[in-house]
Amino acid sequence: MTSQQQVFDAIDARRDRIVEFLTEFIGIPTENPPGRAYPEGAAFLEQALNARNYDVETVPVPQDVVAEHYPDRAEYPRTNVLGHREYGDGPTLHFTGHFDVVPAGVDWTRDPYDPVVEDGKLYGRGASDMKSGIAASLLAVDALEAADVDLAGTITQSMTVDEETGGFTGLGYLVDEGYFAETDYCIYTECFDSTRVCLGHRGVLKFEVTAKGKKSHGCMAHDGQNAITAMQDFLGRIEEYRETLHTRTTDLPVTPPESRHADISTTMIDAGYSENVVPDRCTATFYRVLVPGESVSDARSEIDARLQATQEATGAEFDYDEIMFAEPAEVPRECTVSQTVATHVERHHGDVEFVVSPGSDDQRFVVNDGGIENCIVYGPGLLEQAHVEDEYVPIDEILTAAKVMAATTIDLLGETEPN
CATH class of the missing domain: 3.30.70.360 (Alpha-Beta Plaits)
Structure with missing residues (x-):
């Protein structure tokens, strides 16, 4: 059995690599509306998953489906990206996050799509909301692999579009098409800071x-x-x-x-x-x-x-x-994924705060439409940094969230018994 400290050390050792990954990722201006640079964003994520030996699936959204929800943007192609890693016949844990960002606006003191690191913070549009969440879940699994953890289940990573305008052609489309049918646990990696477990949202x-x-x-x-x-x-x-x-x-x-x-x-x-x-x-x-x-x-x-x-x-x-x-969404504080994440948040922060989001997000598709109770929101980044000028994410936030995600993955999926 691998010690958690080995996994955490592997995360810390990848600090520079994850900053490099996130710098390139933020540099792709996947603005929504209207859906700018989505093909480049999807291609970048597909390449990242392939490099990590995931079984990769890209899911283009039919133009008529886009037109139904966003008739003025139907000419912009939309593709969601999934990666699967099957280790055993145990449960399936699904990490999901969106790679669209709101338009940058004009009042930045830095180039929003030329990220820079200052005082331990990475600045750029999408740094907190929420490209760092996608980076953290990838980093968590990278570290589990590096530490030779023999997981007993399956990990799925999905990266979706259009959350900033309702998510109907992003995570909503994946749920409608059955991509969550085999999911036992889901962590939506939206920014709420690494001390909080989010149980739902208003409608x-x-x-x-x-x-x-x-x-x-x-x-x-x-x-x-x-x-x-x-x-x-x-x-x-x-x-x-x-x-x-x-x-x-x-x-x-x-x-x-x-x-x-x-x-x-x-x-x-x-x-x-x-x-x-x-x-x-x-x-x-x-x-x-x-x-x-x-x-x-x-x-x-x-x-x-x-x-x-x-x-x-x-x-x-x-x-x-x-x-x-x-629609509003909520899950019980006592559900397995909530309690498991909370346990590891407490180990890193000494305390955990259970919250419900004041605004809506894509969690509702998994909970309300997919019928999956074991779905919470947990990710790095700061809620107050979402949609603002000079948006940033503390790099330590990404590492801490990745450690919580990695330890949670071990607990939820289990490890195979040595022969």
């Missing part, structure tokens, strides 16, 4: 509403019907709804604690042509957050009731268009 419903009025000259407003005025009625009902939602709380450890309630926000408004024209269109966009225990279908019904009331009150016609939804 979201993004939608827009358009009020339809009648255009007229501003000096003859009586000839028109002002769509902005009609929208004001609906916005008032949304504010009342928001107050109601704030009374719907959860006892789950959503972090930060201020996010432990349902919510709705008006996030964008578009109306008007000129200062002297009564507008016949006003479109508002909304972001409805659901706590575990709520459902998207119930949220739709509540919104529709308020929309119907506004139409009756104003006489205006309204259109409802859904942008994206994600």
